[in-house]
Amino acid sequence: MIIPQFESDSPQFSWQDQHWEWLPNRSLWHPDSGSLFLSDFHLGKAEAFQRAGINLPQKKSQGQIDGFFALLQEKKIKEVFILGDLLHGPTTLETQHFLSLLQSLNHIHFHWILGNHDAHSAHRFGQDIAHFKQAKNLNWNGILLCHEPQECTDAPYICGHIHPGIYLPLGAKQRARVACGMLSKNQLVLPAFGSLTGLHIQKPSTGITYYIFEANQVLKCGFKYS
Numbered sequence: 556m557i558i559p560q561f562e563s564d565s566p567q568f569s570w571q572d573q574h575w576e577w578l579p580n581r582s583l584w585h586p587d588s589g590s591l592f593l594s595d596f597h598l599g600k601a602e603a604f605q606r607a608g609i610n611l612p613q614k615k616s617q618g619q620i621d622g623f624f625a626l627l628q629e630k631k632i633k634e635v636f637i638l639g640d641l642l643h644g645p646t647t648l649e650t651q652h653f654l655s656l657l658q659s660l661n662h663i664h665f666h667w668i669l670g671n672h673d674a675h676s677a678h679r680f681g682q683d684i685a686h687f688k689q690a691k692n693l694n695w696n697g698i699l700l701c702h703e704p705q706e707c708t709d710a711p712y713i714c715g716h717i718h719p720g721i722y723l724p725l726g727a728k729q730r731a732r733v734a735c736g737m738l739s740k741n742q743l744v745l746p747a748f749g750s751l752t753g754l755h756i757q758k759p760s761t762g763i764t765y766y767i768f769e770a771n772q773v774l775k776c777g778f779k780y781s
Contacts, residue, residue, distance in 0.1 A: 557759055557778050559724065565775035566766070570738060571698055571711050577766050577773045580622065581734060581746040583713075589633035590695075591626075594702070594715020595640045595747035597672065599647035617649060619750050624656045632663055636695070638715045638745060639670025639702030646676060654681055661686050668692055670702040670716065704744065711741045718747040720754030721765055721776075732756065735776075736766040 566577040576584045583592040600616065627635065642650060657665065665687045669677050681687045692701040699705070699712035719737050722730040732754055737744040739762055746768060747754075759765075759778040767774040 557761065557780055559759070560777045560779060562775040564772055566773040568738065568764075568766075568775075570743060571696075573696065573698075577736060577768075578626075579768060579771045579773060580619075580626065581736075581748050581768050582626075583736070583743075583745060584630070589631065590636060591630070591632050591634070592636045592638065592700075592713060592745065593748040594638035594745040595670070595718060595749055595752055596637065597640055597643040597747070597749040597752050598650045598653055599645070600643035600749065600751050616749070616751055617652065620649070620653050620656065624660070627660060627663060634664045634666065636666045636668070636693070636700055638668050638700055638713065640672040640715065641667055641670070642673050642676050642680060644672065644676065646680060650680065654684070657681070657687060658684055664688070666690060666693060666700075668700055668702055704742065709741055711743075713743045713745065715745045715747065717744060718752050718755045719744055720746075720756050721759065721767070722756060723767060723769065731769075734768045736768075738764040738766065 568575055573585065574587060576586060578584050581593070585592070663686065667687065667689050669689060669691060677689060692699060697711070699710060701712055701714050703716045704714050705712050720732055720734050723733045724730050734746040734754060736746050737757065761778050761780065765776040767776055
């Protein structure tokens with residue numbers, strides 16, 4: 556049987572000769588360079604679902620945007636790398652609000668790696684903002700920054716796309732679904748940053764370290780055979 560091993564409050568780790576720190580909002584902080592990494596914001600998802608007759612809490616999503624920009628100022632971040640699916644679909648009031656806040660932060664360089672959800676709207680979203688650049692992928696300190704997991708490669712990379720989550724045992728045959736980041740030798744998968752994105756539950760593996768985001772803290776979790 557495979558069982559979890561937890562370490563509470565373990566947001567810091569080393570990988571690829573770099574020091575990293577998970578933040579409780581599901582982003583990844585690189586303090587030495589002042590860089591922030593995140594993926595799968597899915598701006599405008601609440602409005603898209605509301606147009607389809609499904610009531611999602613738009614207020615929560617807009618609050619996350621404001622919290623995100625407050626964090627950029629608080630931590631004095633120099634660069635932001637968004638690893639795909641910044642957008643959920645066409646421009647909405649929510650995406651316009653995001654751009655209005657971004658436009659004033661011209662001291663921060665934003666790098667937007669395009670994801671599958673970004674494809675239809677990227678050509679007209681933020682094109683007039685000089686510090687907001689698009690790319691298919693980027694090489695950062697010998698690490699590939701991309702949206703989707705890379706097949707058949709031994710090169711290190713950071714990606715998003717899959718919205719990873721795992722089941723957290725609660726005892727008495729109960730468990731909770733929680734968002735997580737996943738770390739292995741050459742792969743670092745970011746959790747979905749957006750609060751309305753849903754989760755793709757992962758099958759536990761002994762070769763992966765999971766970082767669980769729950770109750771405003773980060774828990775380190777590995778699995779081993781009993």
